[in-house]
Amino acid sequence: MKKLLKLLLLFLFAIIIYQSFIFIKEYPGSADLVDYEINTETLPTELHPIVAEKVEILKEKTLEKKITILITDDYRSFEEQDKLYDKGRKTPGKVVTYMEGGESYHNFGLAVDFALQLENGNVIWDTEYDGNGNGQSDWFEVAEIAKELGFQWGGDWSGFKDYPHLQMDFGLTINDLQKGKRPKYPS
Structure with a gap:
C-alpha cells in the first residue's frame, strides 16, 4: 500500500511539474521566453514592431467598446526623456517622470502613453x-484590454502610478536594455 501511495504521489508530482512547464511556456510575460539579441551599436528609433502591432489591436478593441484612445507618446529619444525629466526640476511645470534618458522603456521603443479622445476631438x-455609459471607467477598461494583449500598465505600479503608461518589456529589465539586449524583431 505504501508503494502504491508513493507511486501515486510521484505521478502527481510529475503532472504538476509538467503543467508548470506548460504554464511557463504559454505565459507571455515569462522571462524564460525572452528571445533577444545583443546590439550595443545602435538604439531603436521607433516602436518595436510587436508593440506597434499590439497598439493597433488595442485601438480596435477599445473602439469596439465605444472608447477612442489617442497614443500621446511612444518611442522617445534619450534627449526627449531628459527634457521631460527636467520638467518640474530645472524647467517650469509639474514633474511628469522619474526616469532620465536611458531609464525608460520608451527609450527602447517598448512603451506608449495613451489618453481618451472624446467625440468632439478633445483629449x-x-x-x-x-x-x-456602461458604469465602468473607460480608462480602466482600456488598461484591462491592454493587459490582455500583453502590456504592463503603469497604473498597477506600487509606487508612482503612471496611468497613461503601457509597456511590453519582453522579460528584459532596463539594465538588460542598457547593456544592449534587445527583443528580437519578428522575421
Whole structure:
C-alpha cells in the first residue's frame, strides 16, 4: 500500500511539474521566453514592431467598446526623456517622470502613453470618465484590454502610478536594455 501511495504521489508530482512547464511556456510575460539579441551599436528609433502591432489591436478593441484612445507618446529619444525629466526640476511645470534618458522603456521603443479622445476631438486624462455609459471607467477598461494583449500598465505600479503608461518589456529589465539586449524583431 505504501508503494502504491508513493507511486501515486510521484505521478502527481510529475503532472504538476509538467503543467508548470506548460504554464511557463504559454505565459507571455515569462522571462524564460525572452528571445533577444545583443546590439550595443545602435538604439531603436521607433516602436518595436510587436508593440506597434499590439497598439493597433488595442485601438480596435477599445473602439469596439465605444472608447477612442489617442497614443500621446511612444518611442522617445534619450534627449526627449531628459527634457521631460527636467520638467518640474530645472524647467517650469509639474514633474511628469522619474526616469532620465536611458531609464525608460520608451527609450527602447517598448512603451506608449495613451489618453481618451472624446467625440468632439478633445483629449482627456480623466481616469473616472465613463463615455460609453456602461458604469465602468473607460480608462480602466482600456488598461484591462491592454493587459490582455500583453502590456504592463503603469497604473498597477506600487509606487508612482503612471496611468497613461503601457509597456511590453519582453522579460528584459532596463539594465538588460542598457547593456544592449534587445527583443528580437519578428522575421
